[in-house]
Amino acid sequence: DSFGTVGTTWGGTWYTDIGPMILYQEGNKVTGIYRAYLQEELSTIEGTISGSTLRCEFLECNEYKGTAEFTLSKDGKSFKGLIRYGDDGEWGTWDGAKKK
Secondary structure (H helix, E strand, C coil), X not given: CCCCCCCCCCCEEEEECCCEEEEEEECCEEEEEECHHHCCCXXXXXXXXECCEEEEEEEEXXXXXXXXXXXXXXXXXXXXXXXXECCXXXXXXXXXXXXX
């Protein structure tokens, strides 16, 4: 029901306000897929961890590119995030919680 290296901080299934997301962590690198706004086409995300922050680039529905930055909660069960489409779009929020 999920994948991701066992015992990693970011690996696993997340429920986010944009849609369900599955992340895989290898060292400080993270890759994953998510279903943006419940669209049929999967979107991709990849990034790098620095401390409790994950900085990512994404390709949504094979069309919309952007960047995101997630900050992990102290208990590792949720994150607060920012999302921006394109290089100069306005920042919005992208928050999530890890599946139990």
